[in-house]
Amino acid sequence: DIQMTQTPSSMPASLGERVTISCRASQGISNYLNWYQQKPDGTIKPLIYYTSNLQSGVPSRFSGSGSGTDYSLTISSLEPEDFAMYYCQQYDSSPWTFGGGTKLELK
Amino acid sequence: QVQLQQSGAELAKPGSSVKISCKASGYTFTSYYISWIKQTTGQGLEYIGYINTGSGGTNYNEKFKGKATLTVDKSSSTAFMQLSSLTPDDSAVYYCARDYYSGDVGYYFDYWGQGVMVTVSS
Numbered sequence: 001d002i003q004m005t006q007t008p009s010s011m012p013a014s015l016g017e018r019v020t021i022s023c024r025a026s027q028g029i030s031n032y033l034n035w036y037q038q039k040p041d042g043t044i045k046p047l048i049y050y051t052s053n054l055q056s057g058v059p060s061r062f063s064g065s066g067s068g069t070d071y072s073l074t075i076s077s078l079e080p081e082d083f084a085m086y087y088c089q090q091y092d093s094s095p096w097t098f099g100g101g102t103k104l105e106l107k
Numbered sequence: 108q109v110q111l112q113q114s115g116a117e118l119a120k121p122g123s124s125v126k127i128s129c130k131a132s133g134y135t136f137t138s139y140y141i142s143w144i145k146q147t148t149g150q151g152l153e154y155i156g157y158i159n160t161g162s163g164g165t166n167y168n169e170k171f172k173g174k175a176t177l178t179v180d181k182s183s184s185t186a187f188m189q190l191s192s193l194t195p196d197d198s199a200v201y202y203c204a205r206d207y208y209s210g211d212v213g214y215y216f217d218y219w220g221q222g223v224m225v226t227v228s229s
Contacts, residue, residue: 034215042222044202049215087152091214095168098152 002026002090006099012107017078021102023071023088032092035064035073038085038101047086048073078104109133111141111203111220118226119193126189127223129203136184137161140206142216143177143188147199157206158186193227200224 003026013019023033035048046055048064051071061076075082083106088099114128129141143155156167158177165177174197176189190197201223204216 032212032214036216042200044204044216044219046215046217049209050213053209053213055215055217089152089215094166095156095170096154098154100151 001095002029002093002097004088004090004097004099006088006102008102009100010103010105012105013078014107015078015080019075019078019104021073021086023099025069025090028068029090029092031067032090033066033071034089034091036087036089038087040084109205109218111205111218113203113220113223116224116226118228121194121227121229123193124189124191125193125225126187127201127225129186129220131184131186137181141186142204142206143175144202144204145199146202146222155188160186190225195227198225198227
């Protein structure tokens with residue numbers, strides 16, 4: 001199975017700050033990489049698919065990039081509703097696997 | 108609007124089975140596969156497998172073969188996952204999610220259920 005390593009596991013940040021979350025795959029995944037947000041109540045929604053494509057309805061302050069084994073999610077200016085858990089997920093090779101998550105916390 | 112409504116929390120004894128449901132609404136049920144994902148504090152999110160809601164065909168993560176059984180009832184637009192021979196390691200929150208394909212390369216889970224907590228304890 002492809003291992004997905006997210007860093008950092010937690011990140012204190014301030015409103016308005018620009019943050020970047022990293023995700024590294026144990027082998028190349030050809031941009032087959034998604035990002036999800038999980039709120040404290042457990043609600044999960046997609047943010048980015050195929051590395052850099054914004055899901056409909058997701059604010060443009062979210063962006064994704066990367067290639068090969070290294071990918072990132074950037075939030076350009078943190079809003080209160082962005083403090084949540086974030087997960088990357090690869091779909092290059094079955095079984096699909098997820099990163100361990102990054103908790104974005106209010107500093 | 109698209110919704111995946113999952114059944115309620117389960118408390119089960121070791122060695123028993125549970126069957127949780129995922130009722131879809133707001134779209135044509137048989138047009139999208141349903142996947143299942145396990146979430147624990149220790150292991151994070153793990154992909155269990157998917158079911159073709161039209162044919163009933165399934166594909167499982169090897170890790171969950173023999174543990175999870177996926178079925179559907181098209182008449183009620185509901186997907187089910189049965190977990191058998193439960194152990195404390197099966198205690199987790201289980202999500203159903205709709206598989207979505209975008210173009211030739213996009214594939215992701217576009218709608219998720221609210222999750223079902225399964226607790227295995229004697």
